Amino acid sequence: MAATDIPPKKPQRGAVLLLHGHGRTGASMLFMAHALRKAGFATLAPSYGLRRSMEAILGYLAPVVAEFEAAKPGPFHILTHSLGGLVARALITRRRPAHLSRVVMLAPPNAGSEIADLLCRYNLESAILGPIGRQLRTGRLLEDERLLGSIDFELGVIAGDRPLAPVLPRLLPRPNDGMVSVAATRIPGMRDHIVLPVDHTRMVHDRGVITQSLAFLESGAFRRPKIA
Numbered sequence: 001m002a003a004t005d006i007p008p009k010k011p012q013r014g015a016v017l018l019l020h021g022h023g024r025t026g027a028s029m030l031f032m033a034h035a036l037r038k039a040g041f042a043t044l045a046p047s048y049g050l051r052r053s054m055e056a057i058l059g060y061l062a063p064v065v066a067e068f069e070a071a072k073p074g075p076f077h078i079l080t081h082s083l084g085g086l087v088a089r090a091l092i093t094r095r096r097p098a099h100l101s102r103v104v105m106l107a108p109p110n111a112g113s114e115i116a117d118l119l120c121r122y123n124l125e126s127a128i129l130g131p132i133g134r135q136l137r138t139g140r141l142l143e144d145e146r147l148l149g150s151i152d153f154e155l156g157v158i159a160g161d162r163p164l165a166p167v168l169p170r171l172l173p174r175p176n177d178g179m180v181s182v183a184a185t186r187i188p189g190m191r192d193h194i195v196l197p198v199d200h201t202r203m204v205h206d207r208g209v210i211t212q213s214l215a216f217l218e219s220g221a222f223r224r225p226k227i228a
Helices: 027-039 054-071 084-095 112-119 130-134 143-146 201-205 207-219
Strands: 016-018 040-044 074-079 100-106 155-161 192-196
Touching: 016 027, 016 084, 016 201, 027 143, 027 201, 040 054, 040 084, 040 130, 054 084, 054 130, 074 084, 074 130, 084 130, 084 143, 100 207, 112 130, 112 155, 130 143, 155 207, 192 207
Parallel strands: 016 040, 016 074, 074 100, 100 155, 155 192
Antiparallel strands: none
């Protein structure tokens, strides 16, 4: 059994595939995976490389995801961070899991990133972002938009608005989480959207984010205070 393929501690409620952000590995999602397992979900948090193209990522993930889905009957959910949201969209478009249920995206650059645009302008995109940089731009090519596909599944998006870095937030429309603007996380077809006081990097460890992620996976909506 793989280190990231760990059975839940409660009766199984389905499976959750966790997809990490740019420059990270599956280990960055393990805190979130632990919370999901405690709630009764089986999890898998694969690493899919730091400098691969989207096509290469999909080629690697396809058999891994297929094996995980086959071994875990029931609803199949996906939870992503940052770039992982775009990977999830492309994966669903290319090979939709048979029992796909709900998807939660944390700080996804659905409309692209102004920071990626800046790196491209100064010819730093390839050196810093690698081949995946073309999917991170705000002005994507039509072929890249087709690769990512549209939203025809239950999607909940969590955005942050508390950046930590003193410089990068100034390059983005406000509000933002330091790497992705709140506006860029939105996408037509999403079921729900919520903004929390968190920064981009630490979002996957924030208990408020975890609580809201579980709420959407369980009910298809985020929790909001009741208005008297």
